[in-house]
Structure formats: structure tokens, C-alpha cells
Amino acid sequence: MPSTAASRILEHYRPPFDATAVKKIKEMGGIVVGKTNMDEFGMGSTTEASAFQVTANPWDLTRVPGGSSGGSAAAVAARQCMVSLGSDTGGSVRQPASFCGVVGLKPTYGRVSRFGLMAYASSLDVIGCFGSTVADAGMLLHAVSGYDRFDSTSSKQDVPEFDTQFLSMDSFESKPLKGVRVGLIRETLEEGVDSGVRSATQEAASHLEALGCVVTEVSLPSFSLGLPAYYVIASSESSSNLSRYDGVRYGNQVMADELNKLYECSRGQGFGGEVKMRILMGTYALSAGYYDAYYKRAQQVRTLIRKDFKAALDHNDILISPAAPSAAYKIGEKKDDPLAMYAGDIMTVNVNLAGLPAIVLPCGLVEGGPSGLPVGLQMIGAAFDEEKLLKVGHIFEQTLKGSGFVPPTLPNVA
């Protein structure tokens, strides 16, 4: 199948092998319906950076579906498929899940093989799952998880049977989540978060309490350091990972008589603006004299962030926060303000830096669009504890009042 990473430089590229995750799906009888749109090479939060088209949010066709895996989220939201795969480097599965009112599941780093995932940032990338319910997303995750000898960073940890723990609501006790300790991350409800998102999150916390959880506030002091650390690490690693797109062996080549011209023209014409910007940032951050000040320092900050999360998760079963500071915004609204767009990743990047699993599920609606816009709740778990996240998520979802989250563009699906 064509695999372009939504980039002109791979416009006609067809890989000669399947990603391990896809291979596993096929082996289990899964039907690959098609490929979805995304921000070019995973760089973006709206799918507007795709070289080919912009994807519209099924809840309001004038709004973005989120990104970078916006196409995969929208496809599930619009019920074009049952489940879909995406990649999550800084929130690229969780944020679109929130914007599109579907479930987005980010596994622990190493849980799913990266072999066949076109690399963006090697130490942050994971393959994530979308579904219209927690159970669907969980089943897909189980199918693609496991150690792969072709990925040296994949984990040998056992994969529990988390595809079979989704009990029906009838079997729930009155307080099915009794004793589950939930930590609400204080720093995620401060300034810059929409009031609608804030109240949806508080309501979600109350819902969890009603189910028997003990919800307390936790603080992650290093929280605000995550965004700059993420952008330094991600741009640096991606500037290196994208060096292979040089027009020599595959992809679009602009013929030239001189080598440097070949590189300049193939890459210059093949890459979009956002990609070029990040490659430049990353190259700068790794260059002689700057490595210590940027990349090395960002990795040190990363250690602090990991420590804070570990400390919080030693005293809580899960942590919760909004998935994004707002609901879906209008197409074109943030296109010319990259920093404002980056700021939207604040809720999600720390989880990638710490390598932890997280799930986003719709928890409410805010004003906007024909029928309101969905808002997602993010639940973060300890490393390799997807089982717990899925359990809590499933019970939360099943007990939430309302008719489920179905976009108005679809006929009434009861």
C-alpha cells in the first residue's frame, strides 16, 4: 500500500514490508480498510500540515480533528472503520481522540514494536490505538503488543490478557472502582485551560468519586518543563531520522548534475514548511557547541519529569488531566502561530517523556459546532499498567450518562 507519511517526498513510495503491528493484525484476521491522513511525518497537532489535504472534524466540518493522527481519529469518529492505528510522540493519538470524541490509547514505550513505524522521534514514538469504545481500543492494543526481535527497544514484558477484562455493566458492583486512588494533576487546571474543559474535567473527577475512587490533587513540579524539553528532543531526533529522505534510494528525486543540488532540490521540494522548521531546530540543537546546552539538558530535564511521575504513581493508581487545553478549534486558526499550536501539547508531552501509558476517553461536551464539541479526559498509568487504565476507563465509560459520543454528521446511531 502507498505509505507517504503525508509527505510529497514519499508521494509514490510503496514499502516492501509490513510493520510488525500491521503484520500481527493481518495474522489475526484483521481487515486493513485503508490508510488515513496525518500531519506530515507526525509533526503537527491539526492534520493541516499534510501535504495532500486537510481532514475535517466529524463534529464540525469547519474545525480540525487534531493531530498528528487526525485522520485515524476522524475515521473512527465517523464510523468509517471500527478501530484505527496512529502514532503518539507528544500526544498525537490522545489529542485527536479528545477533539473527535473517541478513545485514544497510548501504550507504554516498548509495549508495541516500532518496526515499520516511520520514525519521528525514536525515544518518544509509540503506536497507539483508536476505537469508539475503551474495549475496542483495548482489543486492538492487545493484538499489536509484544516483544519484537526487529526492534531493540521493544520490551520483553509479558502482555496480560487485557482484551478479555471488559465486563458488561450489569456485572458492576455499586462502587466498582472502590479504593482506586486517582491523582488529579494540579498543574493541568491552571491558566490557559478553557473553562469548559476545566469543568468537564472536574465533572469527570466527580464521576470517578461516585464510582468509589479516592480523588486527590497531586503536583508535578517539573510539569511546565516538559514542553520545551519535548520540542528540543523531538526536533533533534527527527532531524536525524529524516536525513534518510534524500531522494537517492526511494521517494521523489529531483534529478541534478551535482550532489548538493540533488539533496537541496529533492528535500526542499519534498518537505513541507513545518517539517523543515523542525529539522532546522533539531540540527541546530545537536550542532557542535550546542549539544550540551540543549539536547543533553533536555534529557536531564526528562529524568526529573520521570521521577515526578514515578513519585506520584507510587501513591496513586492513576493520574488524570484534560487531554488538551481546549476543544477542537477552527481550521486555519493556529496555522500561522506555531508556538500557540505547540502550547496545546502541554497536557500530553510529559507522558511521552516519561514513557508511560495513557488513555483518553470522551467525558463531556463544550459549546461549539452543531451539537457541541467533545472533550476528553486523560488517564495516565504506571509503566506497563495498561490493564488498570483499561479497566478504569471501561467502567468510567460504561457508567457515564448520555447516549455515547456520536458526531452529528452521522445518522442517529442508537
Next chain:
Amino acid sequence: MSTTLFRTIQPNHFTLLTTALLRTRTKTSRHISVRCQTSTTTQQPRTSAPKNHGSNKLDEILKDYEAVIGIETHVQLSTSTKAFCSCPNSYGSHPNTSICPVCMGLPGALPVLSSKVVDFGVRLGLALNCSLSLKSKFDRKQYFYPDLPKGYQISQFDVPIASGGYVDVDIPLEFGGGHRRFGITRVHMEEDAGKLLHSDAGDYSQAMIVSKLDLVDLNRAGVPLLEIVSEPDMRSGVEAAEYGSEMQRIVRYLGVSNGNMQEGSLRCDVNISIRPIGQAEFGTKVEIKNLNAFSAMSRAIDYEITRQALLYNQGQADKIVTETRLWDEGAQKTVTMRKKEGLADYRYFPEPDLPEVILTQEYVDSIRASLPELPEAKRRRYEAMGLGIQDVLFLANDVSVAEYFDEVIGKGADVKSAANWLMSDIAAYLKNEELSISDVKLTPHELAELIAAIKDETISGKIGKQITDPVEIEKMIMKVISESPKQLEQYRSGKTKLQGFFAGQVMKMSKGKANPALLNKILLEKLNAKE
């Protein structure tokens, strides 16, 4: 002369042995002789390095200037697969037939380290007396070139697998002899790049076209390398060549590489500067590439010392710039390849796709215990057995010759006799027939018996070397007969004493080695045969 030979014959089954000595095992000696050719190549610097008219000039220069030389050696490992994928690691295949998504750098491909590479790295590090880093890592060395598929090379930057070692060598006698110790700064693991071929160089229809000028063959991309960086301890072309030869010996002794400069499995780049004697600071360093033999290395260094000294003497020392020069074998000089504007920025950072390389002390110890006796230890052992340094160097410098020698003396043969046999008769035979020691049908056991028999005078030394193959003798006889028709007619008409004449001619042709009894038997047959 022929009469004295007759007197010393003692019929004995050992004479039949020598027929075996002279028959080759297979007809494909050309193929097997690659090793022989290279082993004689390593010896060439000793016997055929030009003692040219320039050597006096060089001596003059070296009174005022000191050369400071360091060498970077890349050793291609003889593993069965590449470093980070399971593509076969084989030399000489058709272009782009040993590639896969990983070594091609396709989107989504990831490297997986072959444990053999670590094994060989530890082996070489220990053989070079280095300290091993029990924890090391890989880094990405980034630059753009068509033969580098990922746009970066997986290498080791700040934490190499081994560092801080040394190597002991013996300078060949013809260059003054003596022991030297050269420091080894580090040994690290990395992957090789592919090859660029010019599009007019034959049929490369499977190679990829880049910019209408060059074709890319990725068979070599991802092949494992060990890079050895020496301390700048060498002071002359001879020392550098000996360092290089010792590296070749060691990798062959260890079995980690073929160490073949012509095939590219051993590549040496030289860094050289000179400074006035007494000056503490180093002069400007020049890099020399494209050295395909140790003799070339030696000559290139001598040329470069002369070139730099000349500039110093003319007050133009500032014309010596940090650059890479190529050795032009045809013109016998170094020429500018490219000027280095400062150091290249490779933007090193730790390879995120590979975990740390962690070695346990037990693992290291088990490898240390499995190392073979290395050249230096062998040389000292042979010396202790009473052999002269010339013999020591001959016997120890080729791992196969040393193995053979060790086996012979292991069977109890006298050391000096075994050495002499190997160095004179067997070596000459191998050279004439262009074979390597592994082709010789005379087994070490047989040679040991032969030596023992000669020693207790069961047979004479001369007999040990006779030709006793009737077919061969017959050939010589027929040649002599055809060349002496007059004498043949005379013999056949009654002058039977001419048998002696023919026998003498055949003996002359065989350089005194034909077995006299057999000679005369066949000769009589032929002489008396009907027309």
C-alpha cells in the same frame, strides 16, 4: 658429482614421502594462493622497500625534524552477517544483492546489534592490551553522502568499547631491527558505508542511479567494522608499516578479519606532522588516504616528511595546512584531495534505537581465556627457544606458517632443523609454485619424522629432497634424449658408455635432485627402446 650421490642412497620409505611433497592438493592454487600472495606482500616491505636515492635525503632531514605519525585502521569483520541486520556479509557479490530494509535505511527500519560484533570487539580490545568499557553505547555520526543510506553512521563516540592499550612490534632487521611499543588510543565498533561506482565502470545495471554521475552499491553498507586509533607514537615510515603489519597479523591470528588491504578488509589512514627536533608542540597534521599496501604507507610517509621539511626549510611552513591528501601510487607522491575547513561537525548524539552494550566480567574473562597465542608472545617464545630474530620473524609473522611450525616441533622435531626446512626448502617451493603453506601435502607430522630420520642419519639431507616421481624423471629423460639426437644414435650403434652422458644431463636438468637409481632404470628403458 652424480657418483657421490649414488654412494649415499639408503633405500628407505622416506624417499617416497617426497613425491607427496611436490604434488599439489588441488589445481586451484590460484584461488588459494590469495593468502600466500598477501603473506609475501607483508614480507615485501622487508626485502623490496626501496633503498632509494632519497634515503640519504631523508636521513639528512631526520637530523633536524621529527615526524609524528598516528594511524587510524578500519578492520572489516569476517562475521557471517552485517552488524545490524541479517544480510550476508560477503565480498564481491553483484551490486545490491545483499540488502534489506534495515541496511538500506528504508522508512520504519530499525537496527538490531549482532552479538558477534561485540565478541570480536572484545577480542581485539584484549589482544591490544586495552581496558574494556563494561558499559558502552552507540552514537549517530551524521553527514550526507549517497553511500550512507540513513544519513548517519552508527558508531561509538565518547564511550568506545576499548581504550588505552598498546602493541609491541619488532622492526625488521634490514631497517635496523629492535623492539618498539606503540600506544593504542581506542577501539570502537561501527558500520561500514556502501560503495559509489562511476557509471562508466562496467555493467552495474542493478545499482541505483544518482545524479547521472555515480551509482550506489549498498552491499557493503552495514558491514561491521572495528576502528583502531593509535597514539601518535610512530616516527618513521618503517615504524608505521610495521604497526600496520602487526595489526594485520593480529586480526588474522584472532580470526576476526581477513585483514586484506587489497579487498578493503583492512584500511589504514595516516596522520602525519613534523616538528623541529626539540620542539614540544606538534606541527600541522596532514591526513593521507588511499594506501593499498604497507609498502605504499612507508613510501607515502617518507614522501610527506620530505615535502613538509622542504616547506619548513624554505620558510613556508604556513603552507602546510590541515588537509586530506591522497597517495598517488603512479606518481609516487601525495596530492591534495580536500582541505578541511576546521573539524567536520558530525552532530553526534546517542543512538536511541539501540540499548547500552553491557559486558559482564565473566564474559570478558571467558573471551580472554579463549584467545590464541598472539604474534608478540610467539615471537618471544621462539626467541627463547634459541632461534635468531630473522628466523623468529619469518616463522611468527604468518599465522599459518607459525601453526605449521608449532605442530612440527610439537611432534618432537629439532627446533633449528624445523626452522631451516620451513625457511629454505619449503619456502622456496611455495614461492616457485605460488602456493600457501596450507596447500603443502607434507604434513607437519611427516616433516617431523623426516627431520628425525635425517637427524639419526637414516637418510641424508640431500635424499630428503630428491625427485622420485618416475613420470617427472621420464619427462626430463625424454627432453634430454630429444635434445641430443647425435648421442642417441651413437649409443644405439654401440657406444653404451654414453649412458653416463645422458644421466649427467638429466641430473643437471633436475639440479641434482633426480633419484639416481630411478633415473638410470628409466633411462636404460628409453635408450634401448626400439625406434
